[in-house]
Amino acid sequence: MKGLRGDRxxxxxxxxxxxxxxxxxxxxxxxxxxxxxxxSPAVAGLVVxxxxxxxxxxxxxxxxxADRLQTRWVMLLxxxxxxxxxxxxxxxxxxxxxxxxxLALAAAGFGICDAIYVPSAATIGRxxxxxxxxPEYAGASQTAxxxxxMAGAALGGAVVATWGIGGSAIANAVTFGLVVGYLAxxxxxRYPLPRAEAEPAVRGIVRGFAHLRxxxxxxxxxxxxxxxxxxxxxxxxxxxxxHVRDAHWGAHTLGLLNAVVGxxxxxxxxxxxxxxxxxxATAGFWFLVLxxxxxxxxxxxxxxxxxxxxxxxxxxxxAASALLSAVFVGTVDGEYLGxxxxxxxxxxxxxxxxxxxxxxxxxxxxxxxxxxxxxGLAMALLMVVPLSRPAIRAISLRxxxxxxxxxx
Numbered sequence: 001m002k003g004l005r006g007d008r009x010x011x012x013x014x015x016x017x018x019x020x021x022x023x024x025x026x027x028x029x030x031x032x033x034x035x036x037x038x039x040s041p042a043v044a045g046l047v048v049x050x051x052x053x054x055x056x057x058x059x060x061x062x063x064x065x066a067d068r069l070q071t072r073w074v075m076l077l078x079x080x081x082x083x084x085x086x087x088x089x090x091x092x093x094x095x096x097x098x099x100x101x102x103l104a105l106a107a108a109g110f111g112i113c114d115a116i117y118v119p120s121a122a123t124i125g126r127x128x129x130x131x132x133x134x135p136e137y138a139g140a141s142q143t144a145x146x147x148x149x150m151a152g153a154a155l156g157g158a159v160v161a162t163w164g165i166g167g168s169a170i171a172n173a174v175t176f177g178l179v180v181g182y183l184a185x186x187x188x189x190r191y192p193l194p195r196a197e198a199e200p201a202v203r204g205i206v207r208g209f210a211h212l213r214x215x216x217x218x219x220x221x222x223x224x225x226x227x228x229x230x231x232x233x234x235x236x237x238x239x240x241x242x243h244v245r246d247a248h249w250g251a252h253t254l255g256l257l258n259a260v261v262g263x264x265x266x267x268x269x270x271x272x273x274x275x276x277x278x279x280x281a282t283a284g285f286w287f288l289v290l291x292x293x294x295x296x297x298x299x300x301x302x303x304x305x306x307x308x309x310x311x312x313x314x315x316x317x318x319a320a321s322a323l324l325s326a327v328f329v330g331t332v333d334g335e336y337l338g339x340x341x342x343x344x345x346x347x348x349x350x351x352x353x354x355x356x357x358x359x360x361x362x363x364x365x366x367x368x369x370x371x372x373x374x375x376g377l378a379m380a381l382l383m384v385v386p387l388s389r390p391a392i393r394a395i396s397l398r399x400x401x402x403x404x405x406x407x408x
Contacts, residue, residue, distance in 0.1 A: 025152025051111025066338020264314025
């Protein structure tokens, strides 16, 4: 099979991912908007974040499930549970109205579902396409998710204003229902992964961390990927907003700059359809060195410089994410892939609140320009670690290459 062109099974799955991302964005907007209507800002923030703690607690178990059970059935069942959660929420809102406990329970339910679903979903690409097609698959998937999320966010306000959070829940339930139908009737894995042996959950988690310790290339990938968002997310969410405020450019400019990031990210991921580096990991980490430089410029300078920095951040993010996620999925031992994905995501979840606080403290003390510069340079320097590892530099997903650290 050459690329994804003509592969209706995979292209249909990618399209449904984008549709599901749009539904999720509609639901997220509705949850946040409804929360601020029924509670104080502080309580509303807790409601929106209510899924974070359950997700973190269950995430490592989700990794075990991903390595032990058949991926398609895990994804199907979790999406069916999501449909039930959304429909029950819509019914209860219609009967009793929106309340803080109901919204928090819905958010927590989604957090638990995410913890089970995401590690399994991280392995499905390797079961659908050969290793050499993984970067193209990852680029297409991320583009569909980004565009779907942008469209859903744009529609979310109109949906919640017209039909309320109940209508938003039903709309998202429809998208998950379509995913359930596709998983049940159409999607069939082509490249089965080895399954982990049945054992107590704690032992399975310990075995996962032991694998991380024993395989240097996997350890470097997991630890590095866990920290990729710790610089860019605070810079874009806090640093950019502070810079726009201080420059008196207005809220509409902030929206346009975020749109530049999103569109550039989609273009960066799509570029992999036309261009493929021989060593995907090396190219991906060099993209992130460039991204670190752009982050360093984000908090100061005129509008044209800020817009250019946003474009570079988006493009490098789209390309690097597609390349590095493909390397991760294509090279980690299949028996441990779900657990490695859960550890990587858990690191991001745990460290992100700290990164946001540190960025805010630095920005308050020295200004957003210094905070962006510090975080950007720290990110660029962090990339020295994987780029200095010969095993990482030698990785290639191309079939004619001498695969180092490739799939078992």
